Amino acid sequence: MTTRTVITLAAALLAAGCSGEQESAAGEGAPASVAAAPTPAAAAGLKPQPGLYKTTLTITGIEIPGLDPGMEGHGAGLARTLDSCLTQAEAEKGFETLLTRGQEGACRLEDFALKDGAFTGVLLCEASGTTRRTQIEGTAKATGADFTGSTAMDFGGGTKGTMNYAAIHERVGDCPAVQGSEKPAK
Numbered sequence: 001m002t003t004r005t006v007i008t009l010a011a012a013l014l015a016a017g018c019s020g021e022q023e024s025a026a027g028e029g030a031p032a033s034v035a036a037a038p039t040p041a042a043a044a045g046l047k048p049q050p051g052l053y054k055t056t057l058t059i060t061g062i063e064i065p066g067l068d069p070g071m072e073g074h075g076a077g078l079a080r081t082l083d084s085c086l087t088q089a090e091a092e093k094g095f096e097t098l099l100t101r102g103q104e105g106a107c108r109l110e111d112f113a114l115k116d117g118a119f120t121g122v123l124l125c126e127a128s129g130t131t132r133r134t135q136i137e138g139t140a141k142a143t144g145a146d147f148t149g150s151t152a153m154d155f156g157g158g159t160k161g162t163m164n165y166a167a168i169h170e171r172v173g174d175c176p177a178v179q180g181s182e183k184p185a186k
Helices: 003-018 088-092 096-100
Strands: 052-061 080-085 106-115 118-127 131-142 144-156 161-173
Touching: 052 144, 096 106, 096 118, 096 144, 118 144
Parallel strands: none
Antiparallel strands: 052 080, 052 161, 106 118, 118 131, 131 144, 144 161
């Protein structure tokens, strides 16, 4: 695998992992819908505040067996930032709704445990006929979450590896008011 191929794959994976939300730079898109039932985290009383959240996903490493040692570390540091609005109803469901933001496809948490602000779990996302499993762990507070994830990836041709990333969800203000089809001129 060439350096260019690894960087291209990393960029594609990061882009795919972030679809369904509004990109800060592009200013287009809408939040993906996520179905979530009440969970142990919601029952524990720790919930995010509703509002506008900035989500930053950064690849921290890609591990591919057989990769030329000179290519190690390529793709690390690629980042994507998204903005999304967490409604009051979504916030009432707990952190699971916030933690599935920025992921491709229909996502849910499995084996999610939250205690004293620390959490672990498995993020399951189904898209394009495949299910992606990501081990996550991190911390949560009412105004955001900070966590790491490790996703097993199949690069095709029998090549498998792992993509590791860091994610930060940060409340940056209130959600903008819903506007009609007309936008004010700038």
